[in-house]
Amino acid sequence: MTDYRASFDAAIAFSNGGDLSVHGFRVDLPGPAAGESEIAALFVASLGLLMTDTVELTNVRIFAEPHKGTRGGPSDSASGRGSAGPGRALVSGRLVELGRLSGDGGTCLEAPGGDLAAVPLGRTVDVPAVVVRVAGTARPVGVGSLAAFDVRDHAVLLHTGGSGGHGLTVEAAGWLVEQGVALVGTDAGSLDDGAHADGGDGGARADGLDGGARVGGGARVGPLAREVLLGAGVPVVERLAGLESLPPTGALFTAAPPRLEGVGHVPIRAYARIPG
Structure with missing residues (x-):
């Protein structure tokens, strides 16, 4: 099965003030048909960016490449996304x-x-x-x-x-x-x-x-x-x-x-x- 990734530039604005720009950032994708909204969400998840207000993507390119384990992405087993949660233990x-x-x-x-x-x-x-x-x-x-x-x-x-x-x-x-x-x-x-x-x-x-x-x-x-x-x-x-x-x-x-x-x-x- 072929893996896909995306490369893009992004400009992020935060709801509590400030902004961030990145160039040539890459994330793992679930498939070649991923849209910009999904790519933006994967980008925010991969960096754990809180209070993100807007993300503007430019120069988006989707290509075949083995997944690297993007945090929160389709191959990130550690995050638990895409899998059933573990049983809950009793806690005090x-x-x-x-x-x-x-x-x-x-x-x-x-x-x-x-x-x-x-x-x-x-x-x-x-x-x-x-x-x-x-x-x-x-x-x-x-x-x-x-x-x-x-x-x-x-x-x-x-x-x-x-x-x-x-x-x-x-x-x-x-x-x-x-x-x-x-x-x-x-x-x-x-x-x-x-x-x-x-x-x-x-x-x-x-x-x-x-x-x-x-x-x-x-x-x-x-x-x-x-x-x-x-x-x-x-x-x-x-x-x-x-x-x-x-x-x-x-x-x-x-x-x-x-x-x-x-x-x-x-x-x-x-x-x-x-x-x-």
């Missing part, structure tokens, strides 16, 4: 409350298919967590904010600081599904809050790392990110609290709902266990 550790009181809107879980009874415990109990910090930025959460993390069989928790405008883009939701995410949560009031707002001249983003499901004036086009996730069997948790107390990785997240048949949305008590 400090518990951190992550739920809001019901009087403050309350932390809620929405179940795929509108049926809480069908949600597997493996998606909601002691799930390894990835905390993606986007507080202080003013853009929706795109693939660039996520690609540095190994999210397979993980709960991806968006730490927005509770402010608006940090909704998950449709493209990012699709990427999470492809990567095998277990659950997606946010401390914002809605996972889709601001994800379809234009915030500028109405033009769609063309950097390949941010969902463009919007038109001038912020009108919605196509499905919401939550619909993409729920349609793929991924539970959604909203209005979390205390995410600033969690490390970026290493915590175990629990948001187990009651087993109610035919009920799709319910308040829950969410918490995390920090081993150690």
